Amino acid sequence: MFNVDIYCMITGVASYSDTEKRALSAYTKLMRAAESVTGRTSRILGAYNLTVSQFGVLEVLFHKGSLCQSELAAKILKSTGNITMVIDNLEKRNLVRRERDQNDRRFIAIHLTESGHVLIEEVFPSIMAAIVKEMSILPEREQGELARLCRLIGLQEDAGRRIDVFTIT
Amino acid sequence: MFNVDIYCMITGVASYSDTEKRALSAYTKLMRAAESVTGRTSRILGAYNLTVSQFGVLEVLFHKGSLCQSELAAKILKSTGNITMVIDNLEKRNLVRRERDQNDRRFIAIHLTESGHVLIEEVFPSIMAAIVKEMSILPEREQGELARLCRLIGLQEDAGRRIDVFTIT
DNA sequence: ATTTATTAGTTTAATGTTGAGATGTTTAAT
DNA sequence: ATTAAACATCTCAACATTAAACTAATAAAT
Numbered sequence: 001m002f003n004v005d006i007y008c009m010i011t012g013v014a015s016y017s018d019t020e021k022r023a024l025s026a027y028t029k030l031m032r033a034a035e036s037v038t039g040r041t042s043r044i045l046g047a048y049n050l051t052v053s054q055f056g057v058l059e060v061l062f063h064k065g066s067l068c069q070s071e072l073a074a075k076i077l078k079s080t081g082n083i084t085m086v087i088d089n090l091e092k093r094n095l096v097r098r099e100r101d102q103n104d105r106r107f108i109a110i111h112l113t114e115s116g117h118v119l120i121e122e123v124f125p126s127i128m129a130a131i132v133k134e135m136s137i138l139p140e141r142e143q144g145e146l147a148r149l150c151r152l153i154g155l156q157e158d159a160g161r162r163i164d165v166f167t168i169t
Numbered sequence: 170m171f172n173v174d175i176y177c178m179i180t181g182v183a184s185y186s187d188t189e190k191r192a193l194s195a196y197t198k199l200m201r202a203a204e205s206v207t208g209r210t211s212r213i214l215g216a217y218n219l220t221v222s223q224f225g226v227l228e229v230l231f232h233k234g235s236l237c238q239s240e241l242a243a244k245i246l247k248s249t250g251n252i253t254m255v256i257d258n259l260e261k262r263n264l265v266r267r268e269r270d271q272n273d274r275r276f277i278a279i280h281l282t283e284s285g286h287v288l289i290e291e292v293f294p295s296i297m298a299a300i301v302k303e304m305s306i307l308p309e310r311e312q313g314e315l316a317r318l319c320r321l322i323g324l325q326e327d328a329g330r331r332i333d334v335f336t337i338t
Numbered sequence: 339a340t341t342t343a344t345t346a347g348t349t350t351a352a353t354g355t356t357g358a359g360a361t362g363t364t365t366a367a368t
Numbered sequence: 369a370t371t372a373a374a375c376a377t378c379t380c381a382a383c384a385t386t387a388a389a390c391t392a393a394t395a396a397a398t
């Protein structure tokens with residue numbers, strides 16, 4: 001998952017300002033939290049032979065219905081070249097199927113197959129439960145606070161890189 | 170980087186409990202924040218032809234001194250097989266060098282070369298500045314709050330997976 | 339001492355990931 | 369209509385990533 005980050009920074013070698021130390025502390029802990037949670041959820045997915053990207057695609061199709069590849073790429077924040085491969089691998093396992101749009105032949109709609117639907121309907125609840133468990137270490141109010149702070153950090157997207165609106169606010 | 174996550178979950182298709190919605194909202198925003206920050210910092214690294222993992226290794230060596238590969242793997246939370254390749258690529262560019270430990274020949278110490286030292290000394294401040302900028306959207310107090318909440322999430326490691334202690338607390 | 343277990347690192351297969359360039363499709367401009 | 373621009377997808381090279389199998393070196397057990 002997450003590829004990521006700068007794990008052990010600053011040790012006392014050089015001197016950094018309080019502002020730098022504070023920012024770095026927040027940054028490091030944000031990264032470690034995300035890494036930590038993703039590591040555990042991806043191990044659950046591994047039991048179903050799914051990668052995080054594959055799950056992402058199945059989950060989007062499950063909750064949003066059929067989409068074309070560029071829309072899927074935007075949803076899971078990956079490149080279109082990458083989506084091609086992820087869909088290839090899902091198609092090999094007969095979890096999704098491609099269907100060329102007859103009105104605009106540039107588009108390829110991706111549909112969940114029956115077995116894909118069965119699988120995601122089985123996997124999703126266990127991921128949901130894992131997420132609830134991950135967050136349950138924080139009381140309700142602090143889960144909200146975490147969401148609010150992370151949202152502010154995440155919002156400062158580069159111009160031209162903003163992807164799409166969340167479905168849960 | 171971050172490999173990532175479940176980006177768009179739940180839309181109204183099914184009904185989820187308040188607990189689930191709250192946990193999922195926090196989870197999604199945590200992931201998006203980490204993804205967003207990592208995306209921007211990795212674009213800076215790209216200008217130096219460094220990947221996030223390569224930077225991670227150089228940064229650890231810079232701040233901690235020479236380490237063996239398994240220690241580096243633990244620091245940047247990657248597998249030892251991966252470290253072999255990352256070090257290979259850094260060695261090709263003459264940024265680090267391998268040195269077999271003469272007392273215990275299983276270990277290979279990794280050292281920064283002169284040019285590796287020059288590079289990380291140039292790159293690190295720009296990454297530091299970027300992190301400070303990322304976090305500066307939050308007032309000081311809230312940076313501390315974010316760090317505290319993320320730390321709690323990150324702490325619940327699986328047994329046997331706890332890696333190492335942070336240098337900044 | 340010999341066997342056994344542990345540890346460090348490498349290799350391999352499978353998948354992911356990006357960015358850049360190529361192909362095919364549609365729309366806009368002239 | 370022809371051309372140009374925009375768009376969706378695919379391909380490719382390079383690097384990342386893990387897990388599992390493997391080699392080599394050391395430590396522990398007997």
